[in-house]
Amino acid sequence: MITLVALIFCLSTTWTHADHVQSRPKERIIGGDTANAGQFPYIVSIYKSTNTGTYFCAGTLINNQWILTAGQCVVDGVLFNIRLGSNHLNDPNALRLATDQYFLHPDYNPDTLENDVGLIKFREAIQFTDYVKAINFLSSANLTASASVETAGWGQTSDEDAGLVDELNVVSLVTLSNEECRLTFGNQITDNMVCAGGNYNEGTCTGDIGGPLIQTLLGLQLHVGVASFISGRGCESTDPSGFTRTAPYVPWIRSILESNY
Numbered sequence: 001m002i003t004l005v006a007l008i009f010c011l012s013t014t015w016t017h018a019d020h021v022q023s024r025p026k027e028r029i030i031g032g033d034t035a036n037a038g039q040f041p042y043i044v045s046i047y048k049s050t051n052t053g054t055y056f057c058a059g060t061l062i063n064n065q066w067i068l069t070a071g072q073c074v075v076d077g078v079l080f081n082i083r084l085g086s087n088h089l090n091d092p093n094a095l096r097l098a099t100d101q102y103f104l105h106p107d108y109n110p111d112t113l114e115n116d117v118g119l120i121k122f123r124e125a126i127q128f129t130d131y132v133k134a135i136n137f138l139s140s141a142n143l144t145a146s147a148s149v150e151t152a153g154w155g156q157t158s159d160e161d162a163g164l165v166d167e168l169n170v171v172s173l174v175t176l177s178n179e180e181c182r183l184t185f186g187n188q189i190t191d192n193m194v195c196a197g198g199n200y201n202e203g204t205c206t207g208d209i210g211g212p213l214i215q216t217l218l219g220l221q222l223h224v225g226v227a228s229f230i231s232g233r234g235c236e237s238t239d240p241s242g243f244t245r246t247a248p249y250v251p252w253i254r255s256i257l258e259s260n261y
Contacts, residue, residue: 003232009056009207032171041133058211069210071108074118087168145177155207195240203241
């Protein structure tokens with residue numbers, strides 16, 4: 001059984017600007033490509049400050065006031081600095097917002113990464129633009145095996161090349177059955193998780209946590225998972241990437257939004 005490894009990226013100094021981010025625009029999320037401007041107007045970068053340090057995550061804008069991300073990305077958060085509207089972490093024209101309001105799934109387990117889901121709320125609703133939009137839908141249907149999906153992020157591009165990249169990258173993947181995923185990770189994989197992989201070693205890496213797993217149906221983009229873990233053998237192994245399924249948590253998400261409007 002291979003250990004699940006969280007994808008959170010720790011910044012060594014307190015967040016001020018994106019100076020900590022290493023700019024490598026020609027490099028890619030493991031096995032992927034550079035995203036086009038406006039291709040994912042709902043993906044946001046998150047700098048979480050805690051009492052022990054600052055951490056980087058990604059997230060998904062689900063309406064004009066809420067972000068869906070991983071539980072790891074919100075737990076113990078004191079302040080969240082969020083950037084929207086640009087594929088580049090260092091873009092001075094990106095929309096920058098700060099908030100301290102978050103909601104962690106009550107059954108989140110940091111040891112097993114079960115229920116790895118969290119929400120962040122802006123202090124005020126934002127205005128949508130061509131480059132800032134909510135994702136079309138949160139999927140409430142069961143995600144099947146062998147589905148074509150995508151994920152995107154600013155995480156590491158290799159095991160040796162530590163650090164974030166400046167430009168958003170995207171990779172196409174295919175979902176696995178949970179039975180197939182358990183061949184790699186064992187019974188750590190619950191029914192509320194899903195694995196996805198590419199042709200060889202394509203997938204997520206450190207710094208991609210919280211980003212969306214996306215399925216496109218009839219031209220609409222559905223949020224079907226939250227990036228959660230990789231194999232203990234590293235990003236460049238042929239082991240699949242791990243996500244929290246979206247559908248089982250839609251009732252909880254709706255209840256939080258409705259009671260905190």
